[in-house]
Amino acid sequence: MKNDPITKAPGRVVDITREIHAPVEAVWKALTDAREMERWFPLHANIQPGEAVELSWGDKVDWRMEIEEEKELDYLRLGYGQEHHSIVSPEPRRLAVEFFLEARGGSTMLRIVHAGFGGGSNWDEMYDGVRRGWDTESLGLKHYLEFHAGKDRLVAFAKRKSARSHEEIWNILVENGLTVNGDSYAYTTPFGDRYEGAVAYFNPPQDFCGTIPGMNDALFRLILDRYSPDADIVVWAWISTYGIPEAEVKAMERQWQTKLDALL
Template sequence: MTDAIFKPKTRDIETEVEINAPMKAVWKALTDAEELTRWFPLEAGKNPDGTLRMSWRDEFCWDSRIEIAEPNRHFRIASVERLTDQQPAPDAAERSVTVAQPTATDFFLEARGGKTVLRLVHSGFSADAEWDALYDGTRRGWKFQLWSLRHYLENHRDTPRETAYVRIFLNKLSRQEAWQRLFSTKMLAREGRVENLLPGGRYALHTATGDYFEGVVQTFNPPQEFSATAENFNNGILQIQLDALFNYRDVNFYLFTYGISKQDVNAIESRMRGLLHKLED
């Protein structure tokens, strides 16, 4: 008698987006390192072993092995997401403990009504409860990233992206408390309100740094995420994201721009970094 092979239960994330762009443009955006940086990671390239490397200022690194590459049809990567050695305070409340495990991401393309439909399947997430936070965060993340891909291809195709990115760790505040402070008059909403916003509605925020953002809301999900177009930055994207993963809680500010100078974007990043570091004062 032989022992039965134990296969842990897993769950998948599946979603799709319709993009008004040629299939070859969508394929290139998924598979070309330079194109990837225009909608997904901040940096992308190849490792010495040929695997694909995507990173966010070296805080998050995602190494992927390309398993299937059928042009304009099917792209599959097998990957492990890992964190660098930058660690937040260990006593943070509202945290989730997880360990990264290999997952696979499939991108399927098809033509439909003159547009390209991209279907994504991200598989291999453990069904154990301790993986709930990672699963939910990844699900929300793909929803945003596919919108970012569509926004890039339909509005800024072939244009490099400049990003203002600030990440801080929370040591004292819960996510709910941090969210309330973020959108207070002392931080991001010196003028303007975000209560009761709905996707498709308009917003306008005057921040305590003197910066101004306005556009159309994509996601309003307190205390986790606010994302919207930033029309006054050449129709860029603004995202505020609060996460609780891997023993930490953090706040992430992103302003994704196209056709805006690196100098101007860096200046915004500097002002936002100074502002967000006062969040728990």
């Protein structure tokens, strides 16, 4: 692997590495092809080759990044400016996310470096959200390529803002029971469904991510994010499904949205 990212902007840096049991060609395509990106990352993607990547999660949650440099199967750098961080700082500042790929047998070592965040406390929530986000999104990429490569994804997605604290919201969401035992978990949802599987990421009271083998190896996430100082917390319940009928996915989405609205 390369030892040093090209990004040299001052401030805090997110730097993570994942081993993905998939060829480097598959990982590269998942980072550079719009349909492939929609199978693990945003709800909608548009890529203008050599120019920009546009991602959307709906409800005006959009992310546009310019393609600053790419070397096929090896390196990709995407940059973006103040329109994405004006909520925390009026200072003109360029941020960038870099992807370093290295083939290792039939697997790929993927390193993600996201840099340029300011060092002040006004950047804390944004930096922490991006750090935790890449932790879990990279696991979503790994899960997709290792278990569902080439398959379209349908997402059950519910979202709600709350003025409560992280701890209060977390306790409300897991009061019916979340048990983590090593790499396994069992969770009774607020509406009584039971999810069981492998723990992918556990960071209470902000994040939980786990597989649901009984749902054709879906990936379930609970996320509590605050995007700027003094803002309300945004709660996301997210289930990435593959090969599940759309009607079932929409029914899950309605269940989660109705319960989040009632509880929060």
